Amino acid sequence: MASTSKGGVKSISYAKYGYMFIAPFFIFYFIFSLMPLIQVFVMAFTKTAETGKSILVTEQVFNGLKNFDIVLFGGDGNFGHMAIHNKFVEAFKNTVVLWIGNFIPQILLSLLLAVWFTDSKIKIRGKGVFKVIVYMPNIITAASVAALFGAMFSSADTCAANQVLGKIGIGPIDFLSVESSFFGIGNAVKLVWFMQCWMWFGNTTLMLMSGIMGISESLFEAADIDGANSRQVFFKVTLPLLKPMMLYTLITSLIGGLQMYDVPTILGAVGGEPVTVLRTVTFLISYHYNKFNYGYSGAISVTLFIITAILGSVVFFMYRDKDEIRKKKQLKKLKAQAKARAKGLGDFGI
């Protein structure tokens, strides 16, 4: 580092500037993210005492793990507790189903496109234009996408999609149906799958492309010289080396997917709350919060936080600064050697 000269000359310490530069971030992070997070935990472990006054002066009293017990396991098993529990189970199941159904086709399509876009042997006219087009849906406000698709595909016989289908003799379809013969998954869920895939496949394609471009060109050349066909190259070179990027994509998509809110909530809600199969975990957090069930809202938030933390730790370990850690280890070693030298235990190193 430039600022720490390890020579004999004593240098001015610039450490205080380091603290000055990072201070605003940490102050704001503490007030606007850390305190709220602590507050969420407080909410999860307390309940609102009924003082009968306005909400601004109710008291939060410690409630132990009761909120978690009710949300995750149904508490005492009475009607009220079971209703809260069932709502959570339903929302969690919905969220996972909504994510899996859009992620699988999305990653397959993106993989295909990423391989094509990066293959130097395939010449695609207007490659740049295609890249711009496939990423475009990702830039549009999710709320608008939901409103747009909601107007095109709805339960009504008169919605745009049904008008088109009617012309070719296919009867009106309820695009927001809750159940169907296809594994019991209704059209509403399939529509969200399509929309999420539509919005995110371009982003995933570009991520995977950068992953592929990070693979050494010489490996592809070597495979080519050895006479590997494009399928062999894909399965034996590209895919194994793309694993870290795939893992990163999978985890970020899963973390994002668990927070899914805008699309299902707006799409499924016509004049009120969304249809049952489109109620996600995040929807439930705001639902309980707006009903002043702070305890349940908090318990669900903390559960979501723990799941996200576990998933996020995978990414954390991927991105840890390996250079810095190595440097530190070396520095420690050097210091130990210097100490040993100073004690006159021998002439190691240099």
Next chain:
Amino acid sequence: MSMKSMYGDNSKSYSTSKRIKSTLIFIFLVIISIICILPIYFLIINSTRDHVDISGMGVTLIPGSIEKFKANWNLLFDEEFKYTADIFLGFKNSLIITIPSTIFTIFFSCLTAYGLVVYDYKLKTPAYTFILAVMMVPATVTTTGYSQVIYKINRILIDITGKEDLMIHGNILWVILPAVAAPAIVFFMRQYMKSTFPLDLVEAGRIDGSSEFRTFFTIALPIMKPAIAVQSIFAFVSKWNDLYTPSILLSNNTKAKTLPMMISSVSNNRQQAHYASAAWLAISISVVPMIIVYIILSKFIIGGVTAGGVKE
């Protein structure tokens, strides 16, 4: 058999099969592109038609007329429609929130990244580790807690000042201020600075008598320009598109509703046939400016996403 003759024999059929493959891929990409564009095209078309066209004549890819577009435009100013969703107010609010947020995010992220790269101090590695650790904490988890924190601050302020009408909850400042601390953007800025910013420049600045902050403003920030451009776009887009946070924090202030919130209520009230065409136009207004800006900046954006993915 020599290598040359073997290669020569196959080259013709090889290139033909490649060409066929390229053509098939091209056709596939055209279909994908149509799927990407069609809903948006359809949206724009429908905002130039009136509700009689839309419900009576069905779906078409042919635009309506400018008169009908104007009629739809006027409908947006209709008091009754404005009561459901005041699109222009939403647009204005979104801009008021998003522009300062983006500036805060980018400036303070650069500042933090600079502090994490240039200086050496005891808490440097713990600070970076902390930022990495909290990078993945989703806003959906903290927003309800944040809302409670605001209530508490509100209560304290009322106690201190003795005024009841501070209306501090629902103030758009609460949506803007958290933008100062954006761990993910700090992370990217730090990565970029580490790979492009020569630390010798800081030393050179010191020798020439430049203060630390001046070095940051006049040397580091200009070098960071490409990263600033890309990250500004992403910060802007994510703030602009956010529905969840403002819908929790601004729920009790109808005057502060953002564009996604307005669109949400348009969608919620779409069964009113009379306003169907205006609803299409309202959605268009939330979509089309973004697409125009996107196309202008597409080179940056595509490059930015691709570069953001490359590690180390």
